[in-house]
Amino acid sequence: MKLTVNGEPHEHQGSGNVDNLLNELGANQAHTALMINGSVVPSDAWKTTALHENDEVEMLVFVGGG
Amino acid sequence: MMNNILKVGDQELGSRLFLGTGKFSSTQAMIEAVKASGTELVTVALRRFNRNQAEDDLYGPLSELKNVRLMPNTSGAMNTKEAVRAAMLGRELSKSPFIKLEIHPNPHHLLPDAIETYEAAIELVKQGFLVLPYIPADPVLAKRLEDVGCAAVMPLGAAIGTGKGLSTANMIKIIIRDANVPVVVDAGLRAPSEAACAMEMGCDAVLVNSAIAAADNPAAMGAAFKTGVEAGRMAYNAGLMPTSEVAVPSSPLTSFLSTND
Amino acid sequence: MTKELPDWLSPDRWLPMAESENTDAIRAAILSGNPTERELALMLSPAAAEFLELMAQRAHAITKRHFGQTISLYTPLYLSNFCNGGCLYCGIAGDRRAIRSVLNETQLQREMEAIKAMNIEEVVLLTGERMPEADVPYLRDCIAIVAEYIHNVNIEVFPMSKIEYRELAEAGCTGVSLYQETYDQVPYEKMHRWGDKRDFFNRLDAPDRALNGGLRSVGIGTLLGLADPRFDILCTYRHAKYLLKNYWKAGVSISFPRIQPQLGGFEADHPVDERMLAQYIFAMRICLPETPLVLSTRESQRVRDGLAGVGISKMSVGSKTTVGGYGEESEDSTEQFEISDERNIPEFCEMLRSKGLDPVFKNWDATYREPAQYQNT
Numbered sequence: 036m037k038l039t040v041n042g043e044p045h046e047h048q049g050s051g052n053v054d055n056l057l058n059e060l061g062a063n064q065a066h067t068a069l070m071i072n073g074s075v076v077p078s079d080a081w082k083t084t085a086l087h088e089n090d091e092v093e094m095l096v097f098v099g100g101g
Numbered sequence: 102m103m104n105n106i107l108k109v110g111d112q113e114l115g116s117r118l119f120l121g122t123g124k125f126s127s128t129q130a131m132i133e134a135v136k137a138s139g140t141e142l143v144t145v146a147l148r149r150f151n152r153n154q155a156e157d158d159l160y161g162p163l164s165e166l167k168n169v170r171l172m173p174n175t176s177g178a179m180n181t182k183e184a185v186r187a188a189m190l191g192r193e194l195s196k197s198p199f200i201k202l203e204i205h206p207n208p209h210h211l212l213p214d215a216i217e218t219y220e221a222a223i224e225l226v227k228q229g230f231l232v233l234p235y236i237p238a239d240p241v242l243a244k245r246l247e248d249v250g251c252a253a254v255m256p257l258g259a260a261i262g263t264g265k266g267l268s269t270a271n272m273i274k275i276i277i278r279d280a281n282v283p284v285v286v287d288a289g290l291r292a293p294s295e296a297a298c299a300m301e302m303g304c305d306a307v308l309v310n311s312a313i314a315a316a317d318n319p320a321a322m323g324a325a326f327k328t329g330v331e332a333g334r335m336a337y338n339a340g341l342m343p344t345s346e347v348a349v350p351s352s353p354l355t356s357f358l359s360t361n362d
Numbered sequence: 363m364t365k366e367l368p369d370w371l372s373p374d375r376w377l378p379m380a381e382s383e384n385t386d387a388i389r390a391a392i393l394s395g396n397p398t399e400r401e402l403a404l405m406l407s408p409a410a411a412e413f414l415e416l417m418a419q420r421a422h423a424i425t426k427r428h429f430g431q432t433i434s435l436y437t438p439l440y441l442s443n444f445c446n447g448g449c450l451y452c453g454i455a456g457d458r459r460a461i462r463s464v465l466n467e468t469q470l471q472r473e474m475e476a477i478k479a480m481n482i483e484e485v486v487l488l489t490g491e492r493m494p495e496a497d498v499p500y501l502r503d504c505i506a507i508v509a510e511y512i513h514n515v516n517i518e519v520f521p522m523s524k525i526e527y528r529e530l531a532e533a534g535c536t537g538v539s540l541y542q543e544t545y546d547q548v549p550y551e552k553m554h555r556w557g558d559k560r561d562f563f564n565r566l567d568a569p570d571r572a573l574n575g576g577l578r579s580v581g582i583g584t585l586l587g588l589a590d591p592r593f594d595i596l597c598t599y600r601h602a603k604y605l606l607k608n609y610w611k612a613g614v615s616i617s618f619p620r621i622q623p624q625l626g627g628f629e630a631d632h633p634v635d636e637r638m639l640a641q642y643i644f645a646m647r648i649c650l651p652e653t654p655l656v657l658s659t660r661e662s663q664r665v666r667d668g669l670a671g672v673g674i675s676k677m678s679v680g681s682k683t684t685v686g687g688y689g690e691e692s693e694d695s696t697e698q699f700e701i702s703d704e705r706n707i708p709e710f711c712e713m714l715r716s717k718g719l720d721p722v723f724k725n726w727d728a729t730y731r732e733p734a735q736y737q738n739t
Contacts, residue, residue: 041149041150041151042149060150060152061152062150062152063155063158063160063161065160066158066160066161066194067150067194068147068190068191068193068194069193070186070190073186075186075189075190075193077193078193093149093190094149094150095147095148095149095150095190095194096147096148096149096150096157096158096159096160096194097145097146097147097158097159097160097163097171097173097194097195098123098145098146098147098148098157098158098159099121099122099123099124099125099128099131099145099146099157099159100121100122100123100144100145100146100147100174100176101121101122101123101124101144101146101174101176101261101288101308101310101311244610278607279606279607279610281607281608340400342390343390343391343393343394343395343396343397343401344394344395344396345390345393345394345395346393346394346395346420351419351422353415354415354418354419354422354668354672355414355415355418355637355640355668357664357665357667357668358414358636358637358640358665358668359636359637359664360637
């Protein structure tokens with residue numbers, strides 16, 4: 036499945052749900068916030084949220100900031 | 102009567118020093134500075150996940166600190182829509198109602214966009230955030246933001262990272278005089294004495310980042326700011342001796358008054 | 363029957379300082395660059411009288427810095443002296459033998475022609491307590507007429523509800539003067555023997571209702587002489603600060619009426635002589651640099667001339683305290699109080715100019731303003 040993840044093209048090999056994508060990318064789920072096509076997807080919905088062809092996924096973490 | 106707990110909305114904070122977590126040489130240095138400063142509220146920014154820079158992820162180290170709550174900022178947002186989106190994402194991770202609303206479209210000076218900030222504040226209050234907007238030291242804007250429900254206002258002392266101290270002191274004094282919500286000086290402070298000065302003026306808290314991150318010894322500077330903020334607050338509570346204007350003698354102005362009426 | 367004053371108003375913490383005899387502390391208060399309640403209390407103390415000239419110099423410098431060399435002028439216009447009020451000190455109280463009258467539309471227009479011809483741009487419309495002869499619908503009609511002539515239409519009438527204030531704002535009313543008379547509830551009860559005015563807190567909250575109803579400015583103050591003036595001045599200051607903080611777009615001004623001999627021969631329990639009056643005005647100016655401080659024609663020519671620009675930034679002029687006082691065919695009606703300064707407008711302006719002060723009649727920001735702006739609604 037072709038996705039755009041954090042602005043880069045990404046070929047998803049897994050089951051097609053969000054949970055699976057995060058594992059595939061090696062992200063720590065507890066540390067990550069997620070947005071699909073501009074909408075925030077809360078973590079308790081990841082297991083049940085399916086991805087679709089050409090979805091734009093943003094994965095964000097906390098870094099230092101003032 | 103002189104309660105030193107700071108209330109921001111329905112939240113209570115035991116320290117009046119807020120810390121930014123950016124620009125430190127290492128996560129370890131940042132954590133040590135946070136600990137030494139005694140802060141209970143630190144700001145964090147959101148960035149895209151990058152598996153090659155996993156060490157930048159501050160969630161783990163910060164969540165291990167007791168008594169420290171996270172306040173995501175909206176930095177990077179150029180307008181209202183982006184700021185609201187950033188805030189929603191930040192809340193997913195922070196599990197706290199605090200949001201530092203900052204919209205500064207110009208990357209050179211990072212000065213806040215008052216108009217976009219105002220619009221975003223309205224939306225974020227609606228979404229249930231405790232909104233702490235980073236703003237120009239503009240007394241009218243501060244009241245407008247209070248009117249739309251911001252939990253505090255954070256006027257800048259000087260531009261971010263300039264270390265020029267309380268350049269806007271006269272405007273901040275007006276903001277403090279008029280405000281019914283906490284006033285937090287954000288940006289510009291370089292030395293603990295300036296933090297003390299802000300607190301003596303009646304600021305409710307200060308937010309410091311560069312001054313601590315860029316110090317030779319960030320942990321020691323964090324402790325110094327802690328002391329500065331506490332001293333300033335104590336002095337404010339103690340009631341400072343008034344300053345004195347020099348009297349200018351001129352021709353008598355009360356000779357018209359009768360002495361036996 | 364008395365209830366504790368709310369925290370934002372109570373001056374109790376500072377009252378002891380108003381008895382201070384520490385002249386070093388008093389001098390420091392006068393010269394303070396950031397005066398608060400504490401400095402005000404010190405300046406109100408009897409011992410501060412010795413520094414009256416120093417206070418005048420400071421008050422003069424501050425007034426000049428914030429208001430320039432100008433004095434704003436307004437004139438009162440008595441609509442009605444019908445009153446059933448029980449104010450012990452008032453010449454038109456319900457139990458006074460008084461010739462009662464109320465202006466009709468034609469008479470009001472004639473008054474306005476006369477006032478307009480004098481270049482006045484701000485009037486204060488006055489009535490007694492709420493009466494069938496002068497109720498809210500009557501006031502609304504009067505305001506609408508007056509607003510056709512000038513933009514700044516203020517009222518000094520009975521307290522009313524927010525909805526009533528809004529009605530008046532929509533008719534063109536821009537401000538309200540509502541003096542608490544005294545913030546001390548014991549003399550307040552004694553002075554106000556019957557009627558609606560006995561409700562101290564209803565009166566106290568009226569400026570809030572007026573501003574919430576859409577009026578842009580409020581004038582507050584006490585009738586000096588009814589109670590300990592230092593208590594009342596401290597409360598007035600705190601009330602002004604409260605209003606400025608909670609209604610940040612509102613104009614707040616402070617007046618300094620004091621008891622003068624009048625019909626009914628009322629004697630003040632706490633007489634305030636003119637030196638005390640001056641001291642209180644100077645102290646207030648030092649503590650509130652930007653607030654209009656108002657002096658009426660109750661005061662003598664000499665006192666008014668002396669205080670113009672020295673603390674005081676706004677004055678009434680051409681005052682008639684009788685109903686129908688400006689039109690030519692005015693009937694005899696009883697005065698609320700006696701005016702002391704009888705000069706007409708040109709004479710008064712000449713005096714101001716001779717002191718280097720410019721009389722200001724115009725307030726032309728009103729020309730582009732929308733009819734009524736509501737705050738906090």
